[in-house]
Amino acid sequence: MFDDTKVLKALKTGNAVYAETFAEETRYTLIQLESEKIEKLEKGLDKGVGLRVIRPWQTFFASTNSHEESHLIELAKELVRSAREGRGEVKEGSLQLARYPFAIETPPRDVGTERKLRLVRSVEAAARKMEKRIKQVKVLYRDTDQNIRIAASDGTQVEENRTQLVMTLLVVGEEDGELQTAYEAIGGFCGFEFFTDERIDAFVKTTVQRLSGLLGAMEAPMGTKTVVLASEAGGTMIHEAIGHGLEADLAMEGLSCYKGMLGQTMAAPLIDIVDDKTLPFKRGTYAYDDEGTASERTILVEKGVLKNYLFDRFHAMKYGMRSTGNGRRESFRYKPIPRMSNTMILSGPHDPAKIIASVDDGLLVKKMGGGQVDTVRGDFVFEIQEGYLIEKGQIGPMVRNATMMGNGPKVLREIDMVGTDLGFGIGTCGKDGQGVPVADAQPTLRMPEIVVGGRGE
Template identity: 50%
Template structure:
């Protein structure tokens, strides 16, 4: 069984001297401290790479060998002024080797984390209430992944614990919204040649112009409906069972210039980076932290705010998307489900959402929080 896509690893991690990796971490630390000066009190830099060799054989006669190389860099900078302490985070990663840093210089990643931490020291408290929200492309796809993507995993749909159960071919979002999961994208953190059942990865259109079109299947959930898997049976390791999981999930870009979206939003909140949060896959209800946000006043980006949260319902929010930008911004993460963590990417263009409830204080999160890196 041949894959539909092949990936070339240009600079394998095991060929990179340890000294070079250490130098990358040290350079990131220096860049963050240089960017933030004396206001930066702590910098944590995490570099990681993994070379995974996978062999899959089953009773149907399928035999697949695969190699997966993933590399990532995570930077956290802590800034303090008086009694105010703020944190900035940045992360990059992909299904690739050390060539990741040719397009994502570690110094720039670290400086961005420090800059956000310092800027947040002067940010004003976020207002509370129901208001228009613009989700910038650079915020990444946390919203679509958590408030929509999990509900499109076939095992949850078949159990009746997904808000999308029984809604195939029905309108579930604005006509401007299309949601895709594509594990074939080169160098993305959630990409793979084969899933963990030996099925080639492929592009799956989940929501097509507002209409629910498909779900994410592994072999078991697909067999229940008499169809083949579409390549989303994933597991953390050989010690875990395959279950339907996301790979690279995103809202497809539209045609509107992102700057135009901001200009046409008279007043509201601009979200440039998302934090963690909570989602109920059965109802679609969510609460997310805003890691970087700005007020929009008269179509212009206004002052930075801190402590904002977004509260709403995933399907309802997708129904009230009014404009979709032409850009596309990615974030990476480790997605947890049934005690398993797998690498994923998620993305979105700039979105104009008619209204979301904005909370002005950050809420503590109990166990089960979403892990973003």
């Protein structure tokens, strides 16, 4: 292990306003089962160090797999030469260890590979048993045990251990020559105790029942409709169509439709949006971000008014703001950038059943698919993986091959009912070539006018 202070002093000999070391050791297991065969089984250790120097307003970054102090000091000197010569100060700090208000009972590192393989195989077997029209099953299991240590020239010194689990299930079925696909993911910042029999049963049943419905579903009709986005859909739309536009690198630099809107009304008065890194067991949770800033619950939108953006240190310093603890990176190989954590629209006053009952002719969305978003204009297109017609206040037949198109700012302003419930989804968010674990959530929402695409009449 290297001396953080010595490396920081080598980094801060340049005319930098900030210097940082990010040391990481991550142990992981990856299992991929496809078509009843284990296609991939990986166990490994990935470790290294990222060095960063900031001077107004440029970032100089380098990474290495070595933890050798002499090598890191030489790398720091090379980085400084790139950032020009000068003088700098390194403040002393005391090491802060991450603490959580929840406990990991069974760390995945303490669970044998055979037990993990049995779990993966049991998921596949259960799916095939439940639906005979299944042609393909793909199960992915991954656990990571990440230890990070961050030291910075402002005196920051933190150490944190993060445990992540995720399992995904993809099933493909065929009916009358047509293929349909259903997908689901579960996991979080948790131990192996997360995988209870009840949770696994529900996971498989939800995925397979969605596939069964799609195999017999009618084609979605086209047109402008009232759309009810159920809480169980998770917060995919809020994450993609709104959340990215509130990340400071986009919002402060003209790449977001929400640029310059702090203090202004951007949504209906019923809408409150937060990014909360402190939630127990959620996939986007951490005690410190990847720059050593303590996590917090950041209020982004309150009663429709934009209150804040998601800041990392670089953009906070550049624009005279405060970091919200959203500086995140995939690993030591990448510099941190503003990213979401657990992002959600908060619950509102309306009974979800009454929201559905209020719609005469519309679409109920229970699961979103992939999509595209233009953060500058706010326009979006999303696939709908699970949707049902709403006919005279009642849930009607399932539809397939549906899409929904709209504009994020417009949709936010027009939402007129917000449910008392709250449903979470998980994912790995990609941005600038980096993937980080996230969660998103929302209550049941009513959107009066959304363009629905489909192949039906």
